[in-house]
Amino acid sequence: MYNWPFPVSLTIIHMAFCSSLAFLLVRVFRFVDPISMPLDTYLKSVVPIGALYSLSLWFSNSAYIYLSVSFIQMLKALMPVAVYSISVMLKKEGYKTDRMANMLSISVGVAIAAYGEARFNTWGLFLQLSAVVFEATRLVLIEILLASRGIRLNPITSLYYVAPCCLMFLLVPWCYMELPILRETSGFRFDYFIFGTNSFCAFGLNLAVFLLVGKTSALTMNVAGVVKDWLLIAFSWSVIKDIVTPINLFGYGVAFLGVAYYNYAKLQKAKEEEMKTKTPQADEEAGSLLEEEIQKEGTVKNNDES
Numbered sequence: 001m002y003n004w005p006f007p008v009s010l011t012i013i014h015m016a017f018c019s020s021l022a023f024l025l026v027r028v029f030r031f032v033d034p035i036s037m038p039l040d041t042y043l044k045s046v047v048p049i050g051a052l053y054s055l056s057l058w059f060s061n062s063a064y065i066y067l068s069v070s071f072i073q074m075l076k077a078l079m080p081v082a083v084y085s086i087s088v089m090l091k092k093e094g095y096k097t098d099r100m101a102n103m104l105s106i107s108v109g110v111a112i113a114a115y116g117e118a119r120f121n122t123w124g125l126f127l128q129l130s131a132v133v134f135e136a137t138r139l140v141l142i143e144i145l146l147a148s149r150g151i152r153l154n155p156i157t158s159l160y161y162v163a164p165c166c167l168m169f170l171l172v173p174w175c176y177m178e179l180p181i182l183r184e185t186s187g188f189r190f191d192y193f194i195f196g197t198n199s200f201c202a203f204g205l206n207l208a209v210f211l212l213v214g215k216t217s218a219l220t221m222n223v224a225g226v227v228k229d230w231l232l233i234a235f236s237w238s239v240i241k242d243i244v245t246p247i248n249l250f251g252y253g254v255a256f257l258g259v260a261y262y263n264y265a266k267l268q269k270a271k272e273e274e275m276k277t278k279t280p281q282a283d284e285e286a287g288s289l290l291e292e293e294i295q296k297e298g299t300v301k302n303n304d305e306s
Helices: 007-028 041-062 071-088 097-115 124-147 155-184 192-215 216-238 246-305
Strands: none
Touching: 007 041, 007 124, 007 155, 007 192, 041 124, 041 155, 071 097, 071 124, 071 216, 071 246, 155 192, 216 246
16 A cells, blocks of 8 residues: 555654553553663663564564565464574573474474465565564573563563663664665655554554463463464455465464464473472461361360360
8 A cells, every 4th residue: 555665664663652652551650560670681681682572573574575464474383493492502491302393393384385375485484584583582582581580571561671672773774774765755644543553553462462461371372373373364365365375274284283282282381380389389288287287186185184
């Protein structure tokens, strides 16, 4: 509609809007409480995460110029593969043969989907795969740099701390790559309604994630994300008229089964950890009750003797 191929500019608009709204929610309306974070922690932890986030958004938005919406959603199925591989490389998680076999099945499915892609573009593929790698690295570093220090950022506080940093990083490529072209572009009119509603949707997504995780769990969000990908593929085929081939669907179906099993394994692991946590508590409570019963019996016995 707009023929406006400026992904960095669009991302900057999103980050400026999200930074402003997050500041209002945290500092003015007190929707969530700010997290105490020393400057040293911010520079060593948040700044690298912000840099990776800016690269992820930049490359991901750029990929839409070259690839179809449906194919991009299929490529995003590689996220568990990237997260696990980087976690192993950074020694955040141990290598497991069954887990790697699961990652391999997802990769094979995505490879089949790529083979059947009608609108295949090598540069677009490189951009989206790079975005997946940057995003996966960001997620792993959040666990290493923040969670290990006891700092937990929900989507609102994450935007409050990370979005301004991400905005600063995006200004560098924007000044050199897109600003000169925008200055030379005559007749461009900034549509506040279109870009405003677009930015509000970007922020609304983060707010929805915050509410979903708060009411359920992060695993539920991952499962919902898989459903979202199927809906986007159906939407791009029926409304945007993207070409989705049978090989596309078969390959993504294989990847989908791999992702579904990955989520199932995570659910089982979470249940086991929850049971391990509850068992000591139950033993402790049982011991306390037994001790109380013994004390009561001793009191009754003493009263009888007296």
